[in-house]
Amino acid sequence: MDQITQTPVLEQHKENVETKQERLSPINKRRWENFKRHRRGYWSLWIFSILFVLSLGAELVANNKPFFVSYDGKSYYPIFQFYPETTFGGDFETEANYRDPEVQRLIKEKNGYMVWPVIPFHYSTINYDVPTPAPSKPTWMYTEEECKVAVSKKLDAKSCRDLDQNWLGTDTAARDVTARMIYGFRISVVFGLTLTILSSIIGIAAGAVQGYFGGWVDLTFQRFIEIWTSIPTLYVLLIVAAVLPQGFFILLGILLLFSWTSLVGVVRAEFLRTRNFEYVQAARALGVSNSVLMYRHILPNAMVATLTFMPFILSGSVMTLTALDYLGYGLPPGSPSLGELLNQGRNNLQAPWLGITGFFTVAILLTLLIFIGEAIRDAFDPRKTFS
Amino acid sequence: MSGAALLEIKDFSVAFRQGERETLAVDRISFDIKKGETVAVVGESGSGKSVTGLSVLRLLPPSAHHPSGEVLFQGRDLLKLSEREMRGVRGNDITMVFQEPMTSLNPLHTIGQQILEMLEVHRGMRGEEARNRVIELLTEVGIPTPEERLGSYPHQLSGGQRQRVMIALALANEPELFIADEPTTALDVTVQAQILKLLKELQGRLGMAMLFITHDLNIVRKIADRVCVMKQGKIVEQGLVEEIFRNPQHPYTKALLAAEPKVQPAPPQPDAPMMISTDNLKVWYPIKRGLFKKTVGHIKAVDGVTLKVRRGETLGVVGESGSGKTTLGLALLRLISSDGPIVFLGKPIQGLKFKAMRPFRRDMQIVFQDPYGSLSPRMSITDIVSEGLRVHQPQMSAEERDQRAAAALKDVGLDPATRHRYPHEFSGGQRQRIAVARAMVLEPSFVVLDEPTSALDMLVQSQIVDLLRDLQKKRELTYLFISHDLRVVAALASHVMVMKNGKIVEQGPAEKLFKSPESDYTRALFAAAFSLEAAQAGAVSE
Numbered sequence: 050m051d052q053i054t055q056t057p058v059l060e061q062h063k064e065n066v067e068t069k070q071e072r073l074s075p076i077n078k079r080r081w082e083n084f085k086r087h088r089r090g091y092w093s094l095w096i097f098s099i100l101f102v103l104s105l106g107a108e109l110v111a112n113n114k115p116f117f118v119s120y121d122g123k124s125y126y127p128i129f130q131f132y133p134e135t136t137f138g139g140d141f142e143t144e145a146n147y148r149d150p151e152v153q154r155l156i157k158e159k160n161g162y163m164v165w166p167v168i169p170f171h172y173s174t175i176n177y178d179v180p181t182p183a184p185s186k187p188t189w190m191y192t193e194e195e196c197k198v199a200v201s202k203k204l205d206a207k208s209c210r211d212l213d214q215n216w217l218g219t220d221t222a223a224r225d226v227t228a229r230m231i232y233g234f235r236i237s238v239v240f241g242l243t244l245t246i247l248s249s250i251i252g253i254a255a256g257a258v259q260g261y262f263g264g265w266v267d268l269t270f271q272r273f274i275e276i277w278t279s280i281p282t283l284y285v286l287l288i289v290a291a292v293l294p295q296g297f298f299i300l301l302g303i304l305l306l307f308s309w310t311s312l313v314g315v316v317r318a319e320f321l322r323t324r325n326f327e328y329v330q331a332a333r334a335l336g337v338s339n340s341v342l343m344y345r346h347i348l349p350n351a352m353v354a355t356l357t358f359m360p361f362i363l364s365g366s367v368m369t370l371t372a373l374d375y376l377g378y379g380l381p382p383g384s385p386s387l388g389e390l391l392n393q394g395r396n397n398l399q400a401p402w403l404g405i406t407g408f409f410t411v412a413i414l415l416t417l418l419i420f421i422g423e424a425i426r427d428a429f430d431p432r433k434t435f436s
Numbered sequence: 437m438s439g440a441a442l443l444e445i446k447d448f449s450v451a452f453r454q455g456e457r458e459t460l461a462v463d464r465i466s467f468d469i470k471k472g473e474t475v476a477v478v479g480e481s482g483s484g485k486s487v488t489g490l491s492v493l494r495l496l497p498p499s500a501h502h503p504s505g506e507v508l509f510q511g512r513d514l515l516k517l518s519e520r521e522m523r524g525v526r527g528n529d530i531t532m533v534f535q536e537p538m539t540s541l542n543p544l545h546t547i548g549q550q551i552l553e554m555l556e557v558h559r560g561m562r563g564e565e566a567r568n569r570v571i572e573l574l575t576e577v578g579i580p581t582p583e584e585r586l587g588s589y590p591h592q593l594s595g596g597q598r599q600r601v602m603i604a605l606a607l608a609n610e611p612e613l614f615i616a617d618e619p620t621t622a623l624d625v626t627v628q629a630q631i632l633k634l635l636k637e638l639q640g641r642l643g644m645a646m647l648f649i650t651h652d653l654n655i656v657r658k659i660a661d662r663v664c665v666m667k668q669g670k671i672v673e674q675g676l677v678e679e680i681f682r683n684p685q686h687p688y689t690k691a692l693l694a695a696e697p698k699v700q701p702a703p704p705q706p707d708a709p710m711m712i713s714t715d716n717l718k719v720w721y722p723i724k725r726g727l728f729k730k731t732v733g734h735i736k737a738v739d740g741v742t743l744k745v746r747r748g749e750t751l752g753v754v755g756e757s758g759s760g761k762t763t764l765g766l767a768l769l770r771l772i773s774s775d776g777p778i779v780f781l782g783k784p785i786q787g788l789k790f791k792a793m794r795p796f797r798r799d800m801q802i803v804f805q806d807p808y809g810s811l812s813p814r815m816s817i818t819d820i821v822s823e824g825l826r827v828h829q830p831q832m833s834a835e836e837r838d839q840r841a842a843a844a845l846k847d848v849g850l851d852p853a854t855r856h857r858y859p860h861e862f863s864g865g866q867r868q869r870i871a872v873a874r875a876m877v878l879e880p881s882f883v884v885l886d887e888p889t890s891a892l893d894m895l896v897q898s899q900i901v902d903l904l905r906d907l908q909k910k911r912e913l914t915y916l917f918i919s920h921d922l923r924v925v926a927a928l929a930s931h932v933m934v935m936k937n938g939k940i941v942e943q944g945p946a947e948k949l950f951k952s953p954e955s956d957y958t959r960a961l962f963a964a965a966f967s968l969e970a971a972q973a974g975a976v977s978e
Contacts, residue, residue: 327810328820331874334769335824336797338790345823349814 090424104235111168111228120161170225172385183223184400218402232385241366252312260320319351360422441468448505463669479666480893531606541590548586596627629964697927717776739938752929760938801875805887807867811859818855844877865896922965
């Protein structure tokens with residue numbers, strides 16, 4: 050008790066004169082502290098960041114080309130450079146297929162060796178040496194009896210363990226599920242992030258204009274949004290899919306047409322509230338123009354509500370992409386996507402590794418995003434106290 | 437029980453926990469209140485006076501705790517009572533009235549229901565008996581035609597009437613102790629005088645004890661028997677009111693008593709060039725009804741105001757809230773649309789577009805009332821102050837702007853080294869200085885001051901008044917000073933204009949107007965402001 054009563058009271062009345070200027074303003078520092086104190090969200094952020102960074106380098110983790118080839122005393126880096134098969138003494142001018150036993154034999158003959166990524170498959174690599182017809186189960190589940198044929202085809206292989214491992218089995222086209230999962234994770238997150246950022250920019254701009262000007266602008270825009278959001282997105286997608294080729298950017302564009310409305314309401318409300326504050330009046334009295342007023346004076350104060358929403362929009366975008374892929378109206382056929390994996394899992398119940406992998410990847414990804422979102426929401430909540 | 441203390445606070449502390457930090461808000465205070473006595477606790481904001489009041493009823497948030505002391509009410513330690521026993525004390529033995537009458541009443545229930553509920557919970561009164569008691573209470577607090585008012589919702593009452601209802605609620609169960617936490621701060625001076633009169637009368641009639649929390653020493657002098665002066669959580673002095681006012685001991689009390697703003701208004705300048713003038717200026721808001729939004733009438737916020745201000749003068753605009761003072765200020769700066777010519781520095785500015793107005797904005801600036809709301813919380817001080825330079829001198833380099841901002845901050849008495857901080861790190865008075873610096877950095881010639889001192893503590897108020905006066909002298913500034921606080925207006929204004937319902941009631945040189953006001957309204961305003969006397973019914977709003 051003594052210790053408490055000794056402390057000088059009431060910080061706000063102290064004229065503290067130290068003049069250190071910090072990069073983070075104190076309020077942001079407090080938010081970061083609050084975020085860190087939200088253990089679940091903090092760990093989720095770390096796990097998500099690590100997974101995302103790893104998946105960004107997916108070509109180095111899962112690929113059908115080796116990192117490094119030593120051939121005839123010289124070094125080659127097939128992941129980063131194109132080498133025709135003739136480089137290694139083959140017959141064709143096309144790129145060497147390093148998974149081909151023939152190419153492997155040629156390299157080995159000249160005292161060469163290859164260093165492979167952890168998963169020696171690209172998402173599009175078809176494994177022709179699966180022991181049983183595709184979808185084939187994870188390699189480590191096969192008995193020696195079952196993989197005898199596959200072993201005989203592979204250079205220097207003696208048992209099942211020497212085969213290229215499909216850790217999570219293969220899909221219906223004999224492509225490695227692990228590789229497809231990694232690439233699918235990446236495309237989902239990148240798609241989600243791009244969609245979130247683009248729709249946030251449009252949504253914030255639209256909301257800002259409506260809230261700031263109010264009156265007729267607001268009224269007209271609001272009615273327009275009401276009509277716009279009542280257009281069923283899925284049908285539009287079906288129609289567009291029939292006319293335009295499927296592709297990442299076309300899909301992004303169509304979804305963007307409908308997703309930008311999600312932030313408009315929040316931003317509009319914040320602007321409506323803030324535009325009557327005295328500091329906005331004061332800036333207007335200084336002669337500050339409308340656009341500067343919106344961008345420099347009001348927007349920073351409206352960002353808290355916006356940022357709080359973003360993680361949830363991100364998870365929503367990921368979910369939309371997965372759903373569309375599942376229905377077959379998403380990314381072009383052959384793309385590594387989690388939705389397509391789930392669809393295959395549904396069609397091949399005898400191959401549970403497909404469904405299980407798809408389910409857990411989507412579930413973990415969404416859970417991480419939701420946890421991060423919760424932590425951000427709490428960190429920005431001024432009334433939230435952690436004990 | 438006379439002689440013995442009704443409430444006794446002994447060696448009492450309150451601390452707030454925030455993360456790992458402990459902040460001590462109240463530091464080992466002791467005082468007592470006897471039956472039928474009024475004790476005032478006076479101090480500036482943050483001195484712990486409200487916390488003291490709230491902790492008597494144990495209404496503090498869970499982050500608060502009491503490192504020491506006890507609160508004895510009729511011999512029982514309130515801090516040790518269970519939550520259930522505490523509920524029996526609240527609203528029954530001890531009641532409280534808060535500062536803000538706008539938010540203290542539930543907007544969805546009629547005032548009758550709200551008082552009835554109080555009677556039902558604590559006394560089990562129902563039906564006709566309860567209804568009669570409610571009417572009796574409302575009559576007691578001076579609500580006219582209480583039978584009709586029973587069914588009114590809070591928004592249908594004025595601020596003063598709402599505060600009266602709050603007092604009726606507090607008195608419903610004939611409490612032993614009545615705690616009033618700045619009950620008149622949010623009200624107009626005229627209404628304040630009425631409420632104080634009412635409280636004084638009621639206390640005499642009902643014989644209850646009162647703990648009155650305020651920052652205003654004039655109220656203390658008017659209403660209290662004894663006073664405790666609080667500073668930074670400690671009681672620095674306590675004693676009988678007359679004695680403390682006559683012979684203050686502690687330097688802080690002396691400073692508070694001397695805090696009255698000095699009366700040194702700018703002299704009238706009858707020969708100086710005209711700064712701004714209007715002729716029959718009107719701000720009318722149309723009332724629209726029906727499907728086609730037909731205009732059926734107008735709310736006349738400013739109705740036919742003609743004024744002339746010469747360079748170097750200060751025009752004080754006074755009136756109750758809702759009289760159109762602020763609207764007039766905004767209209768003069770062309771921040772809201774109005775009708776009627778405005779001539780600024782010899783040029784007509786009425787009807788100019790926003791862009792065409794921009795060159796004039798250098799010369800006309802405004803300082804707002806609320807130092808918390810008028811600074812953007814996400815801009816550093818230097819950014820806030822130099823914003824005007826970005827608009828009006830875009831060719832200026834960032835460094836030069838920063839220098840000018842630093843100089844402006846120095847002019848208003850702030851340390852320029854603090855300019856990279858954010859507004860929340862400054863106290864109310866410092867923030868108001870920042871707002872003044874923002875207006876002054878462009879070196880304007882005309883500044884509208886919209887209640888610049890109303891949200892500030894007494895001590896800080898007189899500092900800001902001094903600052904404004906110094907700046908005016910140094911730079912030959914012209915002020916339009918809007919305020920409901922006549923003491924501050926008297927300290928600064930060379931001319932005074934009294935407004936009521938958008939119209940000018942009286943206008944003239946300050947000296948003459950203060951000496952011999954002509955209208956009843958002005959006289960009532962002056963009586964309320966200078967001696968806290970309530971006016972005859974009818975002269976002012978209720």
